[in-house]
Amino acid sequence: MTEEKIIDPNITSDDKLWALLAYLLTPLIPIVLLLLEDKKDRPFLKAHYPQALAFGIVAWVISGLLSFVFVGCVTGVAALVFQIIWGIKAYNGEYVTIPVITDFVKKQGWAD
Structure with missing residues (x-):
């Protein structure tokens, strides 16, 4: 897991909060951000909510497919831990790179 430690002074506290919520409450909040005209084109949010949405969907599908075995539970918990870590980094104003998902x-063309 690699993260970019680029901190932009134009990022508002509102942007940071929405990015945190996008990771913690995926896929609901990323979809809400996609529908909010004043939020969906903010550069910091556009870097976070599409990848949070993609990660959330992938994590749900994998956990759902593997839920009949113990591995599904472990996968779900691991995904939640990563979501919390990435949410905190986003709240601190950092850009997060999620392997495979970010690329x-x-x-x-969903993110900048």
Whole structure:
């Protein structure tokens, strides 16, 4: 797991809070951010909510498919731990790079 430690002075406390919530309450909050006109094009949020949404969906699918075995429970807990870590980093104004997910989201043009 690698993170970029770039901190932008133009990031508001509102941006940080929404980014935190996007990771913690995925996929609901990223979808809400996608629908909010004043939020969806904010550069800091656009770097976080698409990858939070993609990660949340992938984590739910994997946990759901593996839920009949113990591995599904472990996967769900591990995903929650990562979501908390990434949410805290976002709240501190950092840009987070999630392996595979970030590259996929950027190649699709969903994030900057």
